[in-house]
Amino acid sequence: MTRVVVDRERCMSSGICEMEAPEVFELDDDGVLQVRQPADVSQVATAVRACPTGALALVD
Amino acid sequence: MPTPTLDAIDLSDREFWGAPPDQRHAVFDLLRRESPFAFFAEPVIPYIEPGAGYHAVTRYADVEAISCRPALFASGSGAVSIADMPPDLNEFYGSLISMDDPRHGKIRRIVAKAFTPRVLEKLVGNVQAVADDVVALARQKAGGGDGSIDVVADLAAPIPLRVICDMMGIPDDDRAMVLKQSNVILSGGDPELIEDEEYAVTAFLQAGEALARLMTRLAAERRSRPADDLTTALVTTEVDGERLTSQEIASFFILLLVAGNETTRNAISQGVLALSEHPAERDRWAADPGLTRTAVEEIVRWTSPITWMRRTATQDVELSGRSFPAGSKFLLFYGAANRDPAVFADPHRLDLARDPNPHVGFGSRGPHFCLGAHLARREIGVAFRAFAEQLPDLEVSGEPARLQSSFVNGLKRLPARLTGPR
Ligand code: HEM
Numbered sequence: 387m388t389r390v391v392v393d394r395e396r397c398m399s400s401g402i403c404e405m406e407a408p409e410v411f412e413l414d415d416d417g418v419l420q421v422r423q424p425a426d427v428s429q430v431a432t433a434v435r436a437c438p439t440g441a442l443a444l445v446d
Numbered sequence: 447m448p449t450p451t452l453d454a455i456d457l458s459d460r461e462f463w464g465a466p467p468d469q470r471h472a473v474f475d476l477l478r479r480e481s482p483f484a485f486f487a488e489p490v491i492p493y494i495e496p497g498a499g500y501h502a503v504t505r506y507a508d509v510e511a512i513s514c515r516p517a518l519f520a521s522g523s524g525a526v527s528i529a530d531m532p533p534d535l536n537e538f539y540g541s542l543i544s545m546d547d548p549r550h551g552k553i554r555r556i557v558a559k560a561f562t563p564r565v566l567e568k569l570v571g572n573v574q575a576v577a578d579d580v581v582a583l584a585r586q587k588a589g590g591g592d593g594s595i596d597v598v599a600d601l602a603a604p605i606p607l608r609v610i611c612d613m614m615g616i617p618d619d620d621r622a623m624v625l626k627q628s629n630v631i632l633s634g635g636d637p638e639l640i641e642d643e644e645y646a647v648t649a650f651l652q653a654g655e656a657l658a659r660l661m662t663r664l665a666a667e668r669r670s671r672p673a674d675d676l677t678t679a680l681v682t683t684e685v686d687g688e689r690l691t692s693q694e695i696a697s698f699f700i701l702l703l704v705a706g707n708e709t710t711r712n713a714i715s716q717g718v719l720a721l722s723e724h725p726a727e728r729d730r731w732a733a734d735p736g737l738t739r740t741a742v743e744e745i746v747r748w749t750s751p752i753t754w755m756r757r758t759a760t761q762d763v764e765l766s767g768r769s770f771p772a773g774s775k776f777l778l779f780y781g782a783a784n785r786d787p788a789v790f791a792d793p794h795r796l797d798l799a800r801d802p803n804p805h806v807g808f809g810s811r812g813p814h815f816c817l818g819a820h821l822a823r824r825e826i827g828v829a830f831r832a833f834a835e836q837l838p839d840l841e842v843s844g845e846p847a848r849l850q851s852s853f854v855n856g857l858k859r860l861p862a863r864l865t866g867p868r
């Protein structure tokens with residue numbers, strides 16, 4: 387099943403993905419990105435494209 | 447308007463940056479088409495040794511290609527000045543934005559914790575209250591006189607300044623000083639704001655020192671008595687067991703003032719101007735609050751308040767089939783990329799419903815992407831809704847006074863009137 391993955395080296399906690407898809411992404415109190423896998427990955431397509439560091443990817 | 451010719455263009459000429467936007471966009475259209483890496487000699491600044499010159503990058507794809515490869519195109523020798531920064535200026539102005547990894551990543555992750563969407567959510571009420579208050583004061587000022595206000599001083603400047611000062615917990619008594627010194631820093635040497643160009647560097651240093659003193663004092667107070675503000679978060683946050691030093695906090699505060707305050711101010715003031723020039727778009731937004739999300743993006747694209755950031759090649763590099771030696775400087779012209787017809791249909795049209803709108807007003811892809819992008823979006827959206835609802839009679843009544851700066855696309859004044867209910 388297609389899933390969304392975060393490259394921890396690249397993510398710099400900008401929160402842009404959270405603004406696009408708050409049901410899926412959330413920066414916790416330590417600024418670490420938490421991901422709730424969406425039932426439908428089309429929900430996160432915009433967030434994946436918007437990530438300024440290219441830290442998000444969809445993998446099968 | 448005379449048609450520009452390639453040989454006559456000099457982006458280092460201060461006069462060019464006081465010209466109306468239409469003229470500047472015509473020049474950038476020409477550069478983008480004919481000479482997308484045009485080379486210019488560096489502007490002359492007293493007491494600073496000019497370097498070898500820079501390339502003006504005007505195509506969207508090239509801006510992105512440079513921005514997303516920070517190891518090849520570094521920020522460390524200066525992102526916000528064309529000349530390499532002298533070390534004593536670097537001390538105050540060389541925070542975050544002019545850093546490279548690994549230091550950049552570390553500091554960025556510390557400050558990012560204080561800027562998450564959830565932290566911001568707590569601020570929403572605050573932004574709304576600030577905007578309502580500023581609008582009421584403008585109304586009061588207009589009512590007490592002949593209806594005139596200055597959009598810059600009475601509407602656009604106070605909103606982001608108060609939001610940042612509230613976030614940082616700056617005492618009321620210090621705020622006038624903060625506004626004055628941040629104006630000096632952002633003047634880009636504009637003769638009206640720095641009286642004597644010879645002393646521009648000294649004025650910069652003094653402004654930096656005054657702000658640094660304030661922040662050092664405040665940081666010390668928060669270490670002993672924590673409060674619910676960003677300063678407290680900055681003095682207490684750790685990443686990999688490391689905390690920011692007082693010096694780093696002071697530099698970061700200066701960066702926030704400059705990067706967060708003046709940019710948002712200019713997006714608001716020039717947004718007001720753009721809407722007055724496009725009354726059909728203004729009416730459309732006034733009638734439809736649902737347009738706010740896309741309208742805010744279009745205002746940032748349209749105004750592109752930060753004109754450029756600099757990157758420097760760390761080794762010999764190739765871009766769009768051309769080679770550049772190590773040490774080459776590139777200015778990423780965001781306003782030009784934001785009008786690139788290869789990406790934006792009908793780029794010189796203001797379209798508040800434009801979607802998608804992948805503008806690079808907050809920077810292009812890469813690790814330096816604007817830390818305050820959500821805050822700025824929120825401030826701009828709240829401000830324009832407050833204007834639409836509470837100042838429907840706002841009318842621009844005179845010519846804007848433009849800041850003569852290549853770095854900040856800004857207005858010093860924008861005369862307007864509140865005509866009152868009719
Ligand atoms: C419309 C308003 C704004 C615009 C147009 C804007 C634009 C930019 C641009 C172009 C960059 C550089 C990106 C790069 O080098 O790749 C940047 C970085 C930055 N901005 Fe903004 N900005 C705005 C509002 C804000 C606000 C409200 C804040 C904070 C309160 C802020 C804080 C910063 C910081 C700290 C950086 C440096 C990030 C880094 O180097 O890692 N900005 N901004």
Ligand code: SF4
Nearest residue numbers: 397398400401403437
């Ligand atoms: S948008 Fe990218 S960099 Fe920002 S928090 Fe999400 S994954 Fe991290």
